[in-house]
Amino acid sequence: MAYLPHTKEQEKAMLATIGVSSSEELFRDIPPELRLARPLALSPGLSEKTAWEQIGALAEKNRHTGRLISFLGAGAYEHYQPKAVKHILARSEFYTAYTPYQPEISQGTLQAVFEYQTMICELTGMDAANASLYDGATALAEAALMAAEATRRKVILVSPLLHPEYRQTLETYLHGRGIRIAEIPWEKGVTQPAEAEKLLNHEVAGVLLQNPNFLGSIEELAPFAQAAHKAGALLVVSVDPVSLGLLADPGQCGADIVVGEGQSMGLPLSLGGPYLGFMGVKEKYLRRMPGRIVGKTTDRLGREGFVLTLQAREQHIRREKASSNICSNEALCALSATVYLALLGPQGLREVGNQCLQKGHYAKKCLSTLPGVTVPFGCPSFTEFVVKTQEAPVLLNQRLLSGGILGGLDLGRFYPELKNHILLCVTEMRSKEEIDQLVRIWGEKA
Amino acid sequence: MKEQLIFTKSVAGRKEGYLPPLDIPEPQQVSLPDWARRKDTPRLPELTEMDVVRHYTRLSQLNYGVDSGFYPLGSCTMKYNPKINEDAANLPGFAQLHPYQPVETTQGALQLMAETQKALAEIAGMDAVTLQPAAGAHGELTGIMMIMAYHASRGDRRRTKVIVPDSSHGTNPATAALCGCEIVQIPSNPDGGVDLEALKKVAGMDTAALMLTNPSTLGLFENQISEIARIIHQAGALLYYDGANMNAIMGYARPGDMGFDVVHINLHKTFATPHGGGGPGSGPVGVKAFLEPFLPKPVVRYEMQDGRYILDDRRPLSIGKVKAFYGNFGVVVKAYTYLTVMGGDGLKAASEKAVLNANYLMSLLGRDYHVPFAGPCKHEFIVTPKNIKETGVHTMDVAKRLIDYGYHPPTIYFPLIVEEALMIEPTETESKETLDAFARALCKISREAKDDPGLLHEAPHNTPVSRMDETAAARKPVLRWVPYYE
Numbered sequence: 001m002a003y004l005p006h007t008k009e010q011e012k013a014m015l016a017t018i019g020v021s022s023s024e025e026l027f028r029d030i031p032p033e034l035r036l037a038r039p040l041a042l043s044p045g046l047s048e049k050t051a052w053e054q055i056g057a058l059a060e061k062n063r064h065t066g067r068l069i070s071f072l073g074a075g076a077y078e079h080y081q082p083k084a085v086k087h088i089l090a091r092s093e094f095y096t097a098y099t100p101y102q103p104e105i106s107q108g109t110l111q112a113v114f115e116y117q118t119m120i121c122e123l124t125g126m127d128a129a130n131a132s133l134y135d136g137a138t139a140l141a142e143a144a145l146m147a148a149e150a151t152r153r154k155v156i157l158v159s160p161l162l163h164p165e166y167r168q169t170l171e172t173y174l175h176g177r178g179i180r181i182a183e184i185p186w187e188k189g190v191t192q193p194a195e196a197e198k199l200l201n202h203e204v205a206g207v208l209l210q211n212p213n214f215l216g217s218i219e220e221l222a223p224f225a226q227a228a229h230k231a232g233a234l235l236v237v238s239v240d241p242v243s244l245g246l247l248a249d250p251g252q253c254g255a256d257i258v259v260g261e262g263q264s265m266g267l268p269l270s271l272g273g274p275y276l277g278f279m280g281v282k283e284k285y286l287r288r289m290p291g292r293i294v295g296k297t298t299d300r301l302g303r304e305g306f307v308l309t310l311q312a313r314e315q316h317i318r319r320e321k322a323s324s325n326i327c328s329n330e331a332l333c334a335l336s337a338t339v340y341l342a343l344l345g346p347q348g349l350r351e352v353g354n355q356c357l358q359k360g361h362y363a364k365k366c367l368s369t370l371p372g373v374t375v376p377f378g379c380p381s382f383t384e385f386v387v388k389t390q391e392a393p394v395l396l397n398q399r400l401l402s403g404g405i406l407g408g409l410d411l412g413r414f415y416p417e418l419k420n421h422i423l424l425c426v427t428e429m430r431s432k433e434e435i436d437q438l439v440r441i442w443g444e445k446a
Numbered sequence: 447m448k449e450q451l452i453f454t455k456s457v458a459g460r461k462e463g464y465l466p467p468l469d470i471p472e473p474q475q476v477s478l479p480d481w482a483r484r485k486d487t488p489r490l491p492e493l494t495e496m497d498v499v500r501h502y503t504r505l506s507q508l509n510y511g512v513d514s515g516f517y518p519l520g521s522c523t524m525k526y527n528p529k530i531n532e533d534a535a536n537l538p539g540f541a542q543l544h545p546y547q548p549v550e551t552t553q554g555a556l557q558l559m560a561e562t563q564k565a566l567a568e569i570a571g572m573d574a575v576t577l578q579p580a581a582g583a584h585g586e587l588t589g590i591m592m593i594m595a596y597h598a599s600r601g602d603r604r605r606t607k608v609i610v611p612d613s614s615h616g617t618n619p620a621t622a623a624l625c626g627c628e629i630v631q632i633p634s635n636p637d638g639g640v641d642l643e644a645l646k647k648v649a650g651m652d653t654a655a656l657m658l659t660n661p662s663t664l665g666l667f668e669n670q671i672s673e674i675a676r677i678i679h680q681a682g683a684l685l686y687y688d689g690a691n692m693n694a695i696m697g698y699a700r701p702g703d704m705g706f707d708v709v710h711i712n713l714h715k716t717f718a719t720p721h722g723g724g725g726p727g728s729g730p731v732g733v734k735a736f737l738e739p740f741l742p743k744p745v746v747r748y749e750m751q752d753g754r755y756i757l758d759d760r761r762p763l764s765i766g767k768v769k770a771f772y773g774n775f776g777v778v779v780k781a782y783t784y785l786t787v788m789g790g791d792g793l794k795a796a797s798e799k800a801v802l803n804a805n806y807l808m809s810l811l812g813r814d815y816h817v818p819f820a821g822p823c824k825h826e827f828i829v830t831p832k833n834i835k836e837t838g839v840h841t842m843d844v845a846k847r848l849i850d851y852g853y854h855p856p857t858i859y860f861p862l863i864v865e866e867a868l869m870i871e872p873t874e875t876e877s878k879e880t881l882d883a884f885a886r887a888l889c890k891i892s893r894e895a896k897d898d899p900g901l902l903h904e905a906p907h908n909t910p911v912s913r914m915d916e917t918a919a920a921r922k923p924v925l926r927w928v929p930y931y932e
Contacts, residue, residue: 002792003526003718004799005877014806014878018821023802026822029667030699040697041568045789048530055783059539061554063547066538075770076545082464084495086536088502092720096511096527098519099724104849104909107448108509109723112502115452118926122488128925131724134580137770145624165770172742172766176594176626218482248484261770270535271555272545272771273580274726286923292724297919300904305911309919315583315620316860320629325620328581328714328729332722339502342452345461345492357478358470365474380482401548409546432469 001048065269069434070406071363073384073425074214075136075163076275079242079352080429081266082343085336095332099292103307109331110306113294116338123244123341124258125251126280131292132334133277133326136261137166140208140238141173142290142324143257143279147206147234148179149323150288155180155203159191161213162238164414170208179205189215189377189386193223200231206257210238211250215411215423216360216384217377218247225254234285240264241278241337243382245346246353257281262330265337276333287313290324355428356383359435363426366439373442376421384425386411386418393422396442403441448910449504453927456491489929508910509723510854516880518807520826520857520869521615521663523693523715525796530787531719531780540779545771549756555775556755559746562782563730569793570689570709571702572732576741578773582690585710585729586621586657591765592733592740593655593684593708594625599740599763605654605683611640613664613861615688618657627654634863638664638819640674653683660704661691661824663861663869665804675705684708692716693873694801694824697794707734717781728777739763744772799874800825803881807872810885814892818864826871828864831895839895841866843902846913847894850906851887 006014011023020026027035046054070078089095093108100106100113113131120129133139144156156174158167160183167181174181184207185195196207207228211219221237228235234256242264250258262276263269281289287310295309315322341349364385368375372390389396393410400407408424415421426435468475491498511517517524535541543552563575579585590608597605608622609630619629630653632644639662649656656678660668668674678685687706693716701709713719714727721727733741743764744757757772788796801824808817808827816832831844845855845868857869872881894901906912 001787002795003528003875004795005875006799006802010878011802014802018802018805018809020805020822023798026801026805027698029669029822030695031669031672034672034699034704036571036698036700036703040790040793042565042785042790042793045792046787048787051783051786052530052534054786055534056537056539058554058558059534059537061557062539062543063551064538064540064542065544065547066542068551070544072544072546074546078544080464082462082495084499088499088506090532091503091506092513092527093506093509093511095532095720095722096513097509097723098517098522098524098721098854101519102510102845102849102855103914104846104906104911105510105854106508106723107910108505108507111449111451111508112505112723114926118451118453119488119490121926122490128923134584134726135769135771137767138580138584163770165767168743168767169769172591172768173624175766176591176624178626218478220481222481244484244488246478246484247482249486249488252485268536268541268776269544270541271543271552271775272773273769274728274774274776275770286925293923293925295919296924297915299911299914301912303911305914307914307916307919309916309923309925312920314616316616318620319616320619320623322616322620322623325583325587325617325624326581327583327617328721328727329725330580330722331724331726332720333726335502335723339498342491342493342498342501343462343495344464344490346487346490347461347492348464349488349490351463351465355465355468358468358475361476362470362474380479397548401551406544406547406551428465 002045068404068406071408071424071426071438072406074409074423075261076269076272077264077427078269078429079264079266079427081340084343085266085339088339089332089336094335100308103305107305110294112335112338114296114306116334117294119338119341120278120280123241124280125249126258127283128286129278129280130289131294132329132331133279133291134330135275135277136238137169139259139277139279140166141170143236143259144170144174144206144208146257146285146288147236150285151205151233153203153205154178155182155205157182157184157196157199157204157207159184159209161186161191161215162208162210163214189217189379190219193227196224197227200227200233204231204233206234206236208236212240212243212382215386216381217379218382221250221253221255243353245349246357257285262337266340267333267336274330274333276330276337288323291326291329352428359426359430360385363424363435370443383427384423386421386423388421393420399445400441405438405441448508451927452491452501455497456493458492460492460494462495515852516876516884517854518856518870518872519854520871521690523871523873525718525873526875527718527720528784531783534783535776535779553755556746558782559778560748560755562778565785566711566730567732569696570711570732571700572709573735574738574741575730575732577730577778578742578768579729579731580769580774581725581727582710582712582729583617583621585731586617587624588731588742588768589686589708589710590621590625590655592737595740595765596737597654604652607652608654609648609656613662613863614657615690618688638662638666639668639670642670642673645677649677649681649683653681655684655686657686657688659688659691661694664819664828665823665826666819667824671704690715691825694797696797698797707737713777713781718784719777719780726774726777728774740765742768796874803872803874803876807870807881807885811888814889826869828867828869830864830866830868832866834892834895837895837899839899839902841868843905844891847891847902847905848887850908853884
């Protein structure tokens with residue numbers, strides 16, 4: 001199969017119209033020494049049926065979370081996606097369209113993005129949001145660049161309890177720009193505002209936090225906002241949007257830029273992507289925001305509609321002076337999140353948040369009763385929490401896996417000081433029975 | 447607005463329940479401290495599932511995709527997106543994998559990634575490929591960062607300039623700027639190729655790289671490429687390939703053989719994954735062997751010793767991470783499926799027909815429009831309404847009138863070096879009948895331009911909204927819904 005429509009006769013007619021005798025002649029402008037003289041060393045094409053069987057077999061080689069009971073989170077979360085979401089996403093008028101450059105035939109995408117921007121603003125307490133960025137990590141990096149540009153300062157203060165991969169991405173993005181990263185000390189599961197205050201000075205562009213942080217603890221944002229603003233710096237917070245039906249919105253706590261990973265809004269885990277970076281900002285920073293933005297306007301007959309707007313920030317207009325180089329974003333993932341939020345509504349989102357909170361705490365409490373297991377941090381947590389074990393996490397997780405359970409993340413991988421600490425995640429997907437099962441198998445040998 | 451905003455349909459108290467009741471007994475439930483708790487309620491809509499489904503179904507009907515009709519958007523390769531690709535990505539064995547699962551439980555996925563890397567390396571003539579970048583521009587960023595890391599590793603820190611032709615995609619200069627580089631723009635020669643003299647003048651000890659698309663954004667193969675590569679390499683700089691136009695050359699020529707050191711590939715263009723209304727895409731980057739140590743972390747590879755695929759994080763020279771986890775895996779699954787179905791022969795046939803379709807359509811349109819660059823073109827070409835200039839009709843008018851005839855307009859006013867450009871990329875999946883009908887529509891539009899130019903100035907006529915006031919939108923931005931009582 002190759003999805004090619006021409007018959008031999010049609011091809012002949014087309015070549016005649018062009019005025020060449022073979023399609024080979026159309027490649028005569030490629031110098032002979034640059035022509036590939038052999039066929040591509042790839043497998044031959046297959047029928048759809050055979051291809052489907054092969055790909056199905058490859059998928060079967062994986063053990064997926066539909067068949068395992070997962071307690072893994074750490075930046076990628078299993079939440080319930082109402083069935084209707086996938087049906088909307090399967091509308092090919094949405095998924096086979098390009099970026100909505102022609103508003104007259106793109107009002108569907110444009111209006112959906114406008115609704116998405118509104119929902120992100122509502123959740124985060126920000127004034128404006130963009131149409132999406134690649135993921136939570138790059139959204140954070142873009143926010144740090146924005147803070148540096150807005151303040152014309154060259155130091156970024158970072159909580160070590162930001163997702164380690166986000167911090168690594170931040171380093172990569174800031175490396176070529178001469179912006180220095182300094183870490184704020186943490187203690188007892190949370191970042192210390194008093195320590196941030198000590199580090200804040202006239203060189204600091206922004207303070208970057210995550211809430212709930214990578215250890216699952218809820219950070220108290222307001223003191224950071226006060227300290228940052230006193231020093232003329234911005235507060236940037238990376239949030240889990242699913243927590244925001246329940247947890248104080250960062251805008252209310254004084255954040256200037258709110259970013260995060262939207263995957264938790266029911267997007268499939270998909271081995272880490274495609275996910276959804278989102279960004280909301282206070283009005284003051286609106287024109288520094290990277291990425292596409294949709295605005296409302298009217299047509300020449302006065303009818304209301306939507307367009308891509310403020311494009312003077314973007315690469316296709318401004319080239320090297322653009323606020324970012326981003327072009328393609330994660331539009332379909334943003335649509336997925338929009339439909340998810342519309343289906344859940346405010347009560348549904350709060351319910352998801354509350355179930356995460358309660359189940360997380362229930363699991364934490366049950367595990368803490370096991371011999372050799374302790375809960376090192378006493379601060380309030382959301383859907384994730386840390387336990388310390390005597391058993392090596394690798395061995396524990398192997399034991400759990402043979403019982404059909406995907407255990408938590410071995411924190412020693414990212415934090416040498418947290419050897420034998422495990423980060424567990426319990427969302428609304430897990431029943432009490434499954435949590436009890438985790439505790440039972442965990443306790444069998446430990 | 448043809449469809450009200452979803453917020454205005456909300457009815458307080460209306461809801462659906464998707465979850466079973468909380469099964470944690472009440473005595474064991476906890477409450478949050480006051481400072482952590484949200485005080486207000488976010489104004490999300492309150493609706494039934496049917497309300498929501500109808501709303502977004504109607505919105506979809508206001509949209510135009512490849513499945514709706516011909517979409518000849520230049521440089522975007524809007525080819526047909528086979529349905530098997532979507533189903534493959536939705537297989538639970540791929541869609542329900544957590545990125546931190548132990549690798550022994552994701553061997554099928556890692557094998558898929560390793561095989562995709564290998565196939566892309568073969569197609570591009572490169573030695574190693576990373577699948578991490580989430581889009582083409584992200585691939586550019588990754589590629590230029592690697593080039594900078596390579597120069598730095600040799601202690602060569604003077605190289606801060608990136609050269610781009612004036613016909614380049616806007617992402618090229620924007621990427622170089624994001625990497626802290628200075629941009630040097632060089633003019634095109636009258637044939638639309640690189641001006642070699644201008645290049646020789648600027649290429650030097652401070653040049654980090656030249657970023658080039660080949661075929662160029664004019665749809666022309668840059669046949670001086672070997673000389674360009676020689677000039678750039680002699681200056682000690684590297685050559686970067688913007689793979690947006692890869693659909694023209696698969697199986698015919700390879701960037702690696704042309705002298706390119708770094709390549710990015712758009713899976714959402716050449717490899718038939720859908721554009722999603724703007725994303726997600728995927729922008730794998732291929733490199734020559736000497737740049738392999740600089741690839742972003744982790745690298746997916748087969749470990750002979752263990753007899754399994756691994757995610758290799760121990761890479762001291764790596765530029766680091768460019769995003770969380772391992773790239774847009776779901777998009778990679780779709781491209782892998784496409785590669786499996788097409789095979790090497792199928793890909794070459796795709797490029798052949800893409801070029802055939804472009805040349806055929808250019809021949810047809812040459813009768814009624816100005817063709818600034820004679821063929822053969824590659825996968826795309828430029829026409830302009832210069833020959834009907836006296837009618838007062840502009841490219842924008844032609845593009846908008848095409849909408850009335852049921853087509854998505856081509857890319858317009860790009861590349862910037864051609865006045866009033868219409869950049870047309872038909873792709874290989876379109877039939878002769880479609881191309882003929884499209885050419886007839888454009889022919890008719892050129893006659894309308896002479897007979898009734900007002901018809902074009904006011905186009906489109908048959909859409910839910912006509913031309914939008916973009917100036918007003920930018921002057922006083924309305925970027926979100928607010929309740930009327932505010």
